[in-house]
Amino acid sequence: MTSLSRNIFRGVVILTLLHLGFICANGQYPNMDVDGLYQQYCAACHGKNMEGAQYSPLIKDTWLYGIDRKRMYNTIMYGITGTDMIAWSTALSKEQINGLTDYILAKQDTVPSSEASIPDRVETEHYTLKVETLVSEGFRSSPWSIQFVDDRRALLTERRGGLRWMVDGKLDPQPIEGVPATTQYGDSGMLGMALDPDYDKNGWVYIGYIHPLGDGSTKDTPAMTRVIRGRLDGHRWVDQEDVFRLPESLHFTQGKRWGCRLFFDKEGYLYFSIGDIGRNDEVQLISKPGGKLYRIHPDGSIPKDNPYVGWMSAIEAIYTIGNRNLQGIDQHPETGQIWATEHGPMGGDELNIIEKGKNYGWPLISYGINYDGSDVTTMTHMKGMEQPVKHWTPSPALSDLEFYTGDLFPKWKNQALVGALAFEEIKRLELDGDKVVSEEVLFKGIGRIRDINTASDGSIYVVINNPHAVVRLTPAD
Numbered sequence: 001m002t003s004l005s006r007n008i009f010r011g012v013v014i015l016t017l018l019h020l021g022f023i024c025a026n027g028q029y030p031n032m033d034v035d036g037l038y039q040q041y042c043a044a045c046h047g048k049n050m051e052g053a054q055y056s057p058l059i060k061d062t063w064l065y066g067i068d069r070k071r072m073y074n075t076i077m078y079g080i081t082g083t084d085m086i087a088w089s090t091a092l093s094k095e096q097i098n099g100l101t102d103y104i105l106a107k108q109d110t111v112p113s114s115e116a117s118i119p120d121r122v123e124t125e126h127y128t129l130k131v132e133t134l135v136s137e138g139f140r141s142s143p144w145s146i147q148f149v150d151d152r153r154a155l156l157t158e159r160r161g162g163l164r165w166m167v168d169g170k171l172d173p174q175p176i177e178g179v180p181a182t183t184q185y186g187d188s189g190m191l192g193m194a195l196d197p198d199y200d201k202n203g204w205v206y207i208g209y210i211h212p213l214g215d216g217s218t219k220d221t222p223a224m225t226r227v228i229r230g231r232l233d234g235h236r237w238v239d240q241e242d243v244f245r246l247p248e249s250l251h252f253t254q255g256k257r258w259g260c261r262l263f264f265d266k267e268g269y270l271y272f273s274i275g276d277i278g279r280n281d282e283v284q285l286i287s288k289p290g291g292k293l294y295r296i297h298p299d300g301s302i303p304k305d306n307p308y309v310g311w312m313s314a315i316e317a318i319y320t321i322g323n324r325n326l327q328g329i330d331q332h333p334e335t336g337q338i339w340a341t342e343h344g345p346m347g348g349d350e351l352n353i354i355e356k357g358k359n360y361g362w363p364l365i366s367y368g369i370n371y372d373g374s375d376v377t378t379m380t381h382m383k384g385m386e387q388p389v390k391h392w393t394p395s396p397a398l399s400d401l402e403f404y405t406g407d408l409f410p411k412w413k414n415q416a417l418v419g420a421l422a423f424e425e426i427k428r429l430e431l432d433g434d435k436v437v438s439e440e441v442l443f444k445g446i447g448r449i450r451d452i453n454t455a456s457d458g459s460i461y462v463v464i465n466n467p468h469a470v471v472r473l474t475p476a477d
């Protein structure tokens with residue numbers, strides 16, 4: 001069944017390619033369906049309408065690699081070393097690459113869909129949602145994680161190295177000073193955040209960020225995911241301590257997919273994720289950091305019963321391995337099981353139940369394929385490796401996972417809300433034990449959903465990227 005659906009997926013790819021010669025959509029290239037090519041090969045990363053998805057938009061003013069025709073053609077032809085932008089000359093003909101270049105250039109004067117406005121009401125199966133856009137401007141880079149410190153005040157991380165207060169639903173214009181510098185490229189930066197379970201007593205705030213050994217402006221600086229904690233003194237970040245830090249020998253250049261979501265379980269353990277850092281061959285190794293979920297005590301010490309404690313050259317904070325890019329994690333309010341979302345490559349995004357010492361299979365088993373259409377692996381199952389509860393192809397680019405425990409939406413109690421970046425939606429997953437019994441898309445197309453958090457009054461706060469916004473969901477009336 002599972003290998004069947006993979007073959008169907010591949011069949012669709014091949015059929016689409018077969019059709020290319022016969023569809024006429026572009027005057028300059030009468031035999032080429034350039035939009036079809038774009039949707040097939042580029043949209044997953046750059047967005048259906050070039051508004052950006054897993055990676056940057058292609059309708060924009062500032063171009064990293066040049067807007068002139070020749071440079072854009074070369075970028076597509078030869079790729080960008082060290083990023084997921086592969087050399088498309090391996091999959092596409094020169095004529096097709098020429099067609100795509102002109103297609104991107106021709107789109108430059110159209111309005112990007114990311115300017116789509118956020119609606120103020122949305123119908124769902126159980127409720128009419130009132131959607132209040134609290135913050136829609138003032139961020140200095142993409143907001144990533146939100147945490148409420150009390151009923152009125154929340155903290156927000158900004159990807160390029162910012163920490164901000166939101167008070168009574170308004171973004172405080174004055175940024176918090178004293179947070180560490182982070183990397184300035186791609187999906188790295190300042191990411192997940194969590195509050196100490198005893199925050200009211202000790203004030204500790206935990207942040208996961210990518211620490212560069214140099215200034216971090218380029219991918220050639222060695223860097224690694226780090227977890228720190230500190231306290232807030234008004235608009236100052238103080239008392240900073242490292243709680244997870246790897247030796248310099250385990251810092252890498254040219255990395256991508258660094259993680260990093262933070263989460264405390266009910267017993268008070270701190271979990272955090274590090275993605276594969278673009279190093280597939282190290283994901284199965286317990287001596288290397290990439291592709292793992294970690295578990296530590298809040299002060300950074302290693303729980304004695306962590307699965308690899310005492311193993312030769314192991315990073316003892318490792319809790320599970322084979323996790324390509326874990327983006328959301330939460331504990332089921334009734335069963336206490338820990339659930340997590342994970343990005344596959346092209347296809348194969350996963351929802352998993354996390355158990356200590358288990359191997360989630362990347363890159364030996366996967367339901368996805370490489371971005372250029374080639375296989376990562378031909379296997380979807382292997383002995384000793386976990387199967388996802390559910391997997392999605394094509395990839396929605398799943399983000400945060402939140403079990404709803406508030407009182408405002410009683411019909412959603414203990415169900416999972418899962419955000420998606422590329423699909424720009426929130427999925428409501430109804431669970432029965434270890435199974436997803438139904439899936440509803442709550443809303444779609446208002447931006448990349450990055451973080452979902454329930455406030456103490458039961459309202460749901462959603463952090464959106466492109467456009468950058470914070471919205472609050474409550475039942476209408």
Ligand code: HEC
Binds near residue numbers: 083186
């Ligand atoms: C797997 C993801 C992925 C896919 C698929 C992909 N790209 Fe990219 N692309 C990137 C990344 C990563 C960059 C570097 C900039 C960034 O981080 O967003 C990039 C950059 C570019 C740039 C340069 C942007 C600039 O600012 O100078 C162009 C042009 C581009 N891609 C075109 C394409 C086209 C055309 C396709 C389809 C044939 C494609 N890309 C498919 C990931 C991808």
